[in-house]
Amino acid sequence: MIDMKKLSHLLILLFILLFLTDNSATAATTGQYGDVILNKNAASMREVGVKDVLFPHTFHRIRFKCKVCHNDIFVMKAGANEINMNVIMEGEMCGKCHNGIIAWEPIECEKCHSMRPGYTGGVVQNAKRK
Ligand code: HEC
Ligand code: HEC
Numbered sequence: 472m473i474d475m476k477k478l479s480h481l482l483i484l485l486f487i488l489l490f491l492t493d494n495s496a497t498a499a500t501t502g503q504y505g506d507v508i509l510n511k512n513a514a515s516m517r518e519v520g521v522k523d524v525l526f527p528h529t530f531h532r533i534r535f536k537c538k539v540c541h542n543d544i545f546v547m548k549a550g551a552n553e554i555n556m557n558v559i560m561e562g563e564m565c566g567k568c569h570n571g572i573i574a575w576e577p578i579e580c581e582k583c584h585s586m587r588p589g590y591t592g593g594v595v596q597n598a599k600r601k
């Protein structure tokens with residue numbers, strides 16, 4: 472005989488699994504883009520002595536739905552966003568989360584300004600940037 476209670480539990484579990492696989496399937500099919508180098512303001516970064524920003528896109532994509540960031544916070548195009556420290560400190564762009572509440576505050580420069588010379592692994596770089 473079929474145990475209805477067990478069956479309904481099984482259905483709920485299946486439902487959850489389907490929901491999870493659906494999400495990861497989306498990430499898998501669109502998740503071919505790697506880290507993004509943010510260096511539009513390369514000149515000012517050199518002046519201050521910080522490296523270019525290596526934005527770990529995949530790291531964030533695993534944790535948030537695309538629509539959390541695109542396009543309310545960031546235009547979905549490499550090089551299309553004007554990001555700088557004032558904006559971040561004012562709680563916009565990266566600062567929407569890196570504010571000490573959702574994620575750590577933008578105090579430790581090297582956490583974001585971490586571009587290693589010669590690093591190319593999975594990096595999307597906008598050729599037009601300088
Ligand atoms: C935490 C915020 C955040 C989340 C979540 C996020 N992105 Fe992005 N995305 C960015 C930022 C920042 C850039 C770089 C924009 C720039 O260069 O000005 C970017 C760039 C892009 C680009 C253009 C560069 C490239 O890789 O070709 C695409 C396409 C993109 N995102 C797609 C996605 C998709 C699809 C998802 C969900 C699976 C997603 N993003 C989730 C922040 C995010
Ligand atoms: C939607 C929220 C959100 C936005 C927007 C966002 N981040 Fe994050 N970021 C997070 C969270 C959450 C973590 C994980 C924090 C932790 O582990 O304590 C994180 C972690 C990181 C890390 C560390 C990754 C690692 O390997 O530990 C870096 C670097 C980073 N973010 C850079 C950026 C930069 C640069 C931007 C803007 C271009 C940005 N983030 C925008 C939420 C966000």
Ligand code: HEC
Nearest residue numbers: 509510511512515516519554555556569577578579580583
């Ligand atoms: C949460 C990540 C994050 C942290 C932490 C962070 N930055 Fe930035 N910073 C960025 C991003 C993103 C940009 C924009 C890069 C671009 O596109 O040119 C930027 C740009 C800059 C620029 C050039 C634009 C401007 O505002 O003048 C300087 C200089 C700079 N950062 C210095 C610093 C210093 C110094 C620290 C530490 C006190 C720091 N940053 C910490 C993400 C971060």
